[in-house]
Amino acid sequence: MSFKHNLLLTLLIINVLTIYGQEKIIIKGKIVSEQEEPIEKAHIIAIDSSKGTTTNKDGSFELILRAEFPINLQISHIEYLPGQLTIQQKDLDIKPLKIVLQTRIRELNEVKISEPKANDQSAIKINADLTPYLSSPAGPAIEGLIRSQMGVAANNELSSQYRVRGGNFDENLVYLNGFEIFRPQLIRSGQQEGLSIINPDLTESVYFSAGGFSATYGDKMSSALDVQYKKPQNNESGINVSLLGANIFTIGSAFSKKITWLAGARYKTNRYLLNSLDTKGDYNPEFTDFQTNINYQINSKFSIEALGYYALNQYNFIPSDRETSFGTINDIKQLKIYFAGQEKDRFKTGMGALRLNFQPDKSARYELQTTHYRALENEAYDIAGAYWLQEIEGTNDAETTTTIGVGEYLQHARNDLLATVTTVSLKGINHINSTNSIQWGLKWQKEYFDDRINEWEMIDSAGYSIPRNSNLELSYSLNTQHQQTTHHLKLFVAHQTTLTPTWGKISMNYGTRVIWYDNESTVHVTPRFQFSFHPHATPNTRFRLSGGWYFQPPFYKEYRPARSGEIYSLESQKSRQILTGIDHYFSITDRPFKFSAEVYYKYLYNLIPYQVDNVRIIYSGKNEAKGYATGADFKIHGEFVPGSESWATLSLLRTEEDILTDTWEKEGEPGYIPRPSDQRVNFSMFFQDYLPNNPSFKVHLSFYYGSGLTFGPPRSPRYMATFRMPPYRRVDIGFSKDLLPWMSRNLQIYFLKTAWLSAEIFNLFDINNTISYFWVSDVNNREYAVPNYLTGRRLNISLKIGF
Numbered sequence: 001m002s003f004k005h006n007l008l009l010t011l012l013i014i015n016v017l018t019i020y021g022q023e024k025i026i027i028k029g030k031i032v033s034e035q036e037e038p039i040e041k042a043h044i045i046a047i048d049s050s051k052g053t054t055t056n057k058d059g060s061f062e063l064i065l066r067a068e069f070p071i072n073l074q075i076s077h078i079e080y081l082p083g084q085l086t087i088q089q090k091d092l093d094i095k096p097l098k099i100v101l102q103t104r105i106r107e108l109n110e111v112k113i114s115e116p117k118a119n120d121q122s123a124i125k126i127n128a129d130l131t132p133y134l135s136s137p138a139g140p141a142i143e144g145l146i147r148s149q150m151g152v153a154a155n156n157e158l159s160s161q162y163r164v165r166g167g168n169f170d171e172n173l174v175y176l177n178g179f180e181i182f183r184p185q186l187i188r189s190g191q192q193e194g195l196s197i198i199n200p201d202l203t204e205s206v207y208f209s210a211g212g213f214s215a216t217y218g219d220k221m222s223s224a225l226d227v228q229y230k231k232p233q234n235n236e237s238g239i240n241v242s243l244l245g246a247n248i249f250t251i252g253s254a255f256s257k258k259i260t261w262l263a264g265a266r267y268k269t270n271r272y273l274l275n276s277l278d279t280k281g282d283y284n285p286e287f288t289d290f291q292t293n294i295n296y297q298i299n300s301k302f303s304i305e306a307l308g309y310y311a312l313n314q315y316n317f318i319p320s321d322r323e324t325s326f327g328t329i330n331d332i333k334q335l336k337i338y339f340a341g342q343e344k345d346r347f348k349t350g351m352g353a354l355r356l357n358f359q360p361d362k363s364a365r366y367e368l369q370t371t372h373y374r375a376l377e378n379e380a381y382d383i384a385g386a387y388w389l390q391e392i393e394g395t396n397d398a399e400t401t402t403t404i405g406v407g408e409y410l411q412h413a414r415n416d417l418l419a420t421v422t423t424v425s426l427k428g429i430n431h432i433n434s435t436n437s438i439q440w441g442l443k444w445q446k447e448y449f450d451d452r453i454n455e456w457e458m459i460d461s462a463g464y465s466i467p468r469n470s471n472l473e474l475s476y477s478l479n480t481q482h483q484q485t486t487h488h489l490k491l492f493v494a495h496q497t498t499l500t501p502t503w504g505k506i507s508m509n510y511g512t513r514v515i516w517y518d519n520e521s522t523v524h525v526t527p528r529f530q531f532s533f534h535p536h537a538t539p540n541t542r543f544r545l546s547g548g549w550y551f552q553p554p555f556y557k558e559y560r561p562a563r564s565g566e567i568y569s570l571e572s573q574k575s576r577q578i579l580t581g582i583d584h585y586f587s588i589t590d591r592p593f594k595f596s597a598e599v600y601y602k603y604l605y606n607l608i609p610y611q612v613d614n615v616r617i618i619y620s621g622k623n624e625a626k627g628y629a630t631g632a633d634f635k636i637h638g639e640f641v642p643g644s645e646s647w648a649t650l651s652l653l654r655t656e657e658d659i660l661t662d663t664w665e666k667e668g669e670p671g672y673i674p675r676p677s678d679q680r681v682n683f684s685m686f687f688q689d690y691l692p693n694n695p696s697f698k699v700h701l702s703f704y705y706g707s708g709l710t711f712g713p714p715r716s717p718r719y720m721a722t723f724r725m726p727p728y729r730r731v732d733i734g735f736s737k738d739l740l741p742w743m744s745r746n747l748q749i750y751f752l753k754t755a756w757l758s759a760e761i762f763n764l765f766d767i768n769n770t771i772s773y774f775w776v777s778d779v780n781n782r783e784y785a786v787p788n789y790l791t792g793r794r795l796n797i798s799l800k801i802g803f
Contacts, residue, residue, distance in 0.1 A: 029097030074643035123207040131200040135734035148684040150633035151210035155728035158190030166629030166655030167222030189614040194287030194313030204230040212546030212579040215511035242798030276792035281319035307353040343381035413455035435498040445488040504535035547578040593638030627657030644688035670719035696738035734760040754802035766793040
């Protein structure tokens, strides 16, 4: 036998002796929920050996290993948050071990007084702990998790806004600790958009409903996002530093946890990302915010909660030049622009909220709360551009260019908006018995807006003013001032109950909202319902049905004059919805999975038509359309890799509207045309993995595909916006390494709780995604649509440390 064979045999014998020389360890235990209920089919994996087992009906398990202490276990279940456990030899003296998992998806009949919104059966719970692993140029944000859920679409990585099932950005409800929050009104592009008000470092739970939500939520037509901040159990702090900015937070309590607090400060800049755009210049965007949440437990029945938020977003930009190539391989065009001027925008936002909680006993809870939101938004720009539009022919070695358009333009704006929203509300929940509860609420809301608009644009092509005329004319101008005050009264009542017939379990949530606001002086009643069926014959399958009437009173942006200074009276936009869905739980190779599917139809009426430019929504200012949205959504969610949560979603959508006042230039009516949010196909995927024998090194990948949205010429009739943008395609990938074991072992740093180093590659394949179009004209007033591309490939490095 050769020396090589002898060496291999020797190594094999040593390896076998090493394995069998290790102590045989038997680990017995039981896995239960927070309610002490046994968890069946939970997965337990020994990370170092990749051996595992699953729990029985009573939650018990037995795992036999040949290993050395300490032993690292990974515990997971599709309905519970995954966890890790390190077992020392002394831990085996406790027989059996008891392991508690936190709920990810709530039991259908569960009612918790502290989180009444969780009773909404259309809402899914999203693991907020995944936010740092979601690679995104917008930075760690809860909205980054939302955009990959069923029915959700987003095609701008610089923005935290999203569309849901044919709706627009303004149709989504967002709650933070039960307080409704609002967004700035004058934002035009993702470059100007700062930080989302939701701080992921402080977030504990996230619930999201893509439609068919209950009467306990407010009055929007598309979705509801409900975020709860952490309830401090221990003192902790952390810092996160990257090429895009820095975050710092602290969490703690005092006086035997009678007082608890959260505080976070963030800084973000997009300069590094914006330098990858076609438009070159001096970008100086700076976004900062600070927020705090303080709770004081007065006694066993009374507590007070205060939430404060302040943000200052500044966008300063001095453009220099732009060069964009577009078209097809046989028809290549190139736009060159040389700029003069600058843009200075300033968005200052603040919010204060106060809540008094009263819980006389375990069967009732009441909340009296007030909020005040204030925003001061200023945008100012004077930008002149001289452009050359050329047609390129030939190859790289012998290119010829032909100028097909030469012109200049000048854009000017001095816009100021003061917006305030004040609310006072009283809410309660009363538990009749273990299976019945009533939720109710009364809310008064006042909105005030003071808007001054002064903007105009002049286009000069080949020495002629457009529109072509012997006199010098502006192609567009608007100079007006408008003040508006609106009062709302809102009431809701909802009944949550659970029935247990012999064949299964039925959970029901039905109720109604009553809405009145003075600009319309009409009382609206909007009933809503939700049913969930869990037959005993199919214990791993749940069926759902929900729907109702959804009204959306106009906020100021719907009133804001877009093309003229005229303000029209508006009614609420309305929607009737029906949705049915199914959730099926199953296992593949002892790993848990969940498959969900939903089919929906929305009838829309009293619509206010709009057009979209980047993230700016421009409304027509009139209730002059009806429409519909219908589609199907699919999602598979589970552990594609043991112990790591991943998912993939597919959404099919069709949404159209009929503008009742439009006509063709000659005769007839256009009829139904696609809405600006008519994105027919959306696919998203979030995938995690780790090295088999080194789970401290992780990889996380995000993939998005969305078919093209509609667009049309600027300041043209709505029915002309039927062209399609190219599809949105993007892949972001990140790599994370847990530094805590290395720092503890080699640097002897023991006061840290977490330490992660991450590297992210944004837009891995450097795809030019189109967000909007820049329109140029020649002397014959022919218009050319030049794509405005989003960010290119960029590398980001971040370090996150927790104390």
